[in-house]
Amino acid sequence: MKFSHESIEINAGLLIVLTLVAISIGGLVEIVPLFYIPGTVEKVDGVRSYTPLEQAGRDIYTREGCYLCHSQMIRPFRDEKLRFGHYSLAAESQYDHPFQWGSKRTGPDLARVGGKYSNAWHVQHLKAPRSVVPESIMPNYPWLLENSLNYSDIADRMRALKKVGVPYSETAEEYQANVKKFGQELADRFNINLADESLLAQAESGNFDGDRSRLTEMDALIAYLQVLGTMVDFSQYDEGYFAEFR
Amino acid sequence: MTDKQTDNAVQTTGHAWDGDLQEFNNPLPRWWIWAFYASVAFALIYWILYPVWPVGHDYTKGVLKVSYESNGKTVTRHWNTRAKYIEDMQTGEESLKQKAYLDKVVNASYAAILSDPDMMAFTRSIGKGLFGDNCAACHGSGGNGVIGKFPNLVDDSWLWGGTVEDIHATISNGHRGFMPAFRETLNEEELDEVANYVLSLSGQAVDATKVAAGDKIFNGQKGGCHFCHTHQATGLKSVGSANLTDAVWTIADVPHAADPRHKLEAVKAVIRNGVQREMPTWKTRLSPEQIKLLTVYVHELGGGK
Numbered sequence: 001m002k003f004s005h006e007s008i009e010i011n012a013g014l015l016i017v018l019t020l021v022a023i024s025i026g027g028l029v030e031i032v033p034l035f036y037i038p039g040t041v042e043k044v045d046g047v048r049s050y051t052p053l054e055q056a057g058r059d060i061y062t063r064e065g066c067y068l069c070h071s072q073m074i075r076p077f078r079d080e081k082l083r084f085g086h087y088s089l090a091a092e093s094q095y096d097h098p099f100q101w102g103s104k105r106t107g108p109d110l111a112r113v114g115g116k117y118s119n120a121w122h123v124q125h126l127k128a129p130r131s132v133v134p135e136s137i138m139p140n141y142p143w144l145l146e147n148s149l150n151y152s153d154i155a156d157r158m159r160a161l162k163k164v165g166v167p168y169s170e171t172a173e174e175y176q177a178n179v180k181k182f183g184q185e186l187a188d189r190f191n192i193n194l195a196d197e198s199l200l201a202q203a204e205s206g207n208f209d210g211d212r213s214r215l216t217e218m219d220a221l222i223a224y225l226q227v228l229g230t231m232v233d234f235s236q237y238d239e240g241y242f243a244e245f246r
Numbered sequence: 247m248t249d250k251q252t253d254n255a256v257q258t259t260g261h262a263w264d265g266d267l268q269e270f271n272n273p274l275p276r277w278w279i280w281a282f283y284a285s286v287a288f289a290l291i292y293w294i295l296y297p298v299w300p301v302g303h304d305y306t307k308g309v310l311k312v313s314y315e316s317n318g319k320t321v322t323r324h325w326n327t328r329a330k331y332i333e334d335m336q337t338g339e340e341s342l343k344q345k346a347y348l349d350k351v352v353n354a355s356y357a358a359i360l361s362d363p364d365m366m367a368f369t370r371s372i373g374k375g376l377f378g379d380n381c382a383a384c385h386g387s388g389g390n391g392v393i394g395k396f397p398n399l400v401d402d403s404w405l406w407g408g409t410v411e412d413i414h415a416t417i418s419n420g421h422r423g424f425m426p427a428f429r430e431t432l433n434e435e436e437l438d439e440v441a442n443y444v445l446s447l448s449g450q451a452v453d454a455t456k457v458a459a460g461d462k463i464f465n466g467q468k469g470g471c472h473f474c475h476t477h478q479a480t481g482l483k484s485v486g487s488a489n490l491t492d493a494v495w496t497i498a499d500v501p502h503a504a505d506p507r508h509k510l511e512a513v514k515a516v517i518r519n520g521v522q523r524e525m526p527t528w529k530t531r532l533s534p535e536q537i538k539l540l541t542v543y544v545h546e547l548g549g550g551k
Contacts (some may be wrong), residue, residue: 008266033300076331078341083379087331112546116531117383118524124395132392148268239332240316246297 039245042091044230048182049095049166050224051189052154052199054207057224059157060217061100064141071102072111072228085112086234089242095166107138112229119208122222144218145209151220155195168192296325344372353537356410359542366546373543376536380528381544385387389547393499395523402549403494405486409551412483414541420527423486425474432469440464440471441513445500447479448493450509497521 006013033092034040050058061067074080076087088111093099117125124131127145129138162168167182170192178187189198203215208222257268292298296308303424307324312320314332323329335341347368351359359365378387384396393399397405405423406416432440436459441461442452463469465477473481474487481489488496495501503509528537544550 029300033305037303037305038302076327077333078331078338081331081335087328116380118498118526120524121384132395133386135387156291238317239335240314240321243314243316243321243323243326243332246323246328 004047018182026143040090041094042089042242042245043238044089044232046233047091047094048186048231049161049168050192051186051202052151052158052195053202053220054224054227055157055161056149056151056199057153057217057220057222059118060144060221061203061224062098066110067100067102069104069106069112070108071100071105072109073101073103074109074111077079080109084109085229089232092229092232095161097161097164097166110228114226114228114230119222119226120210122225123218126218126221134237136231144221145216147217149203149215149217149220151196151199151215154199155192158192158195294410300313321472346437347372348535352538356542360410363482366542369539369542370546373539376540377543379403380532381457381540391496393502394497397496399544401494402551403489403492403496404483404549404551405481405488405496407483407551408545410541412544413530413544413550414537416525417532417537417540417544418527418529421486421525422525423521423525425487425516425521428469429516429518432463432517436463436468437514437517440469440517444479444490444513444517445509447490450500451506452510496528 008018016031042096049055072088072093074084074087081087088101092111093101106155121132121230123145125133126141128140128142134174158168159170162170167174167178168190169178169187175191181187182190188194189202191198202223203219204212206219206223208220208226209216209218249357250472257271259271262268294304295310296310298307299306302534308326311322312322312325312329312333314329316332316335347365351365351369359369370517377385377389381389385391385399387394389399404412406412406421428440429439439456439460440463441460442456443464446457446460464471464475464479474485475481475490476487479490483489484523498512500509500512503512528540532540
């Protein structure tokens with residue numbers, strides 16, 4: 001049979017295969033080069049993996065579907081800078097698996113919400129958003145304060161993330177590499193063998209939910225929210241520096 | 247239509263189903279074909295102008311250029327959103343317009359800003375955005391606050407002072423509002439008496455004998471309330487203690503209490519548990535210009551002194 005347009009149209013299997021080929025060319029050309037073109041990920045100081053408590057909070061963030069209404073990517077436009085702060089860098093989400101960029105903003109972008117509000121405000125706002133922002137349409141999340149944080153599998157979660165490139169340490173060599181890269185204090189936090197101790201210590205010293213007697217999901221979520229967008233100190237870079245990577 | 251069908255002017259795919267069902271093989275509509283060619287032409291032009299194709303470890307940069315200042319030098323680079331952003335921030339029409347106003351406001355004294363309608367119009371418009379982004383989360387988008395949690399900024403009652411200098415200091419450095427808890431110092435009876443006295447200060451109907459007893463605790467050694475709230479109970483700006491005589495309530499929700507008993511309970515709860523509130527420091531997050539604009543905005547919200 002002569003190969004023609006007609007032979008594609010009347011053969012469903014062939015049509016599907018060729019459609020997939022045509023579509024994947026777009027993905028291959030647009031996405032794959034980003035993995036090897038230098039400069040995709042900017043060279044900046046300060047970006048680190050999440051501590052066990054922050055990672056537990058991040059898992060709650062994804063569990064509750066926060067990403068359905070909140071993006072975590074500030075675009076390089078003047079209006080976004082004025083409202084949310086400096087635009088997001090690729091480097092800032094290099095340890096995010098999965099990333100939380102998003103493009104659906106029913107609520108505001110959260111890429112730089114860290115440090116903007118007090119822990120007490122976050123507790124009140126997550127429990128009952130309208131008690132602090134009357135016009136808010138965000139749902140109440142009262143169970144975050146009621147549920148004790150289940151961190152029994154945090155070491156496994158860190159191991160899984162380590163497999164995809166997040167610098168948590170399990171062996172002595174990996175630990176030493178982290179000490180060199182992040183300093184002793186953070187390297188201890190990224191040590192999978194000490195995950196439970198590290199998580200409890202940070203919750204104790206941070207007291208994120210304002211109640212020292214209990215470790216709740218609220219503690220973890222606020223620890224995560226308070227670190228968002230705070231890792232890079234933008235005052236030490238000239239604005240032109242980031243444009244050199246494009 | 248029917249004519250065409252009968253005279254076979256239109257090409258068909260050659261099949262006939264159920265005897266007379268045929269599929270026409272019409273050419274694509276002309277507008278569609280031309281839109282298709284136009285989109286191909288658009289893509290070709292786009293490839294020339296903008297960064298597009300990955301080539302090895304690099305990519306085609308396109309012929310469009312963007313210039314901006316970086317480290318005191320003029321830099322020209324291929325078109326990209328980051329360079330466009332810097333250009334927009336430095337020389338964009340809106341940025342320059344805003345910068346002209348910002349320079350004017352930064353170099354003017356507070357008195358000059360407050361008396362200049364043009365600068366005030368600018369402050370109101372930019373202040374609304376700044377307030378919405380940074381302050382409204384606690385104080386509310388209108389500045390009404392939340393009784394018991396965050397102070398109201400639209401009335402003319404100020405804990406830490408309502409002059410522009412006071413407001414500037416409050417925004418820049420933040421404050422910690424503190425009142426000790428009296429649950430160990432005073433028993434239920436005494437709490438009741440002090441609460442009666444406090445309510446009497448702003449003219450609430452209360453029990454006269456208890457007021458007299460509460461007066462002794464408030465202004466004596468036992469309670470020592472007067473150290474911060476003063477003997478006149480008008481409060482001290484230096485420690486942010488509340489004026490108790492003005493019927494403005496920031497912590498105890500007296501205005502929403504259903505009856506005198508609930509009013510009393512609201513006041514007692516505050517005395518029993520004390521107060522711990524924090525206004526964050528903003529000088530590390532906001533620029534001096536932004537703090538200045540916010541100061542004027544908050545001053546104008548209500549009853550700036």
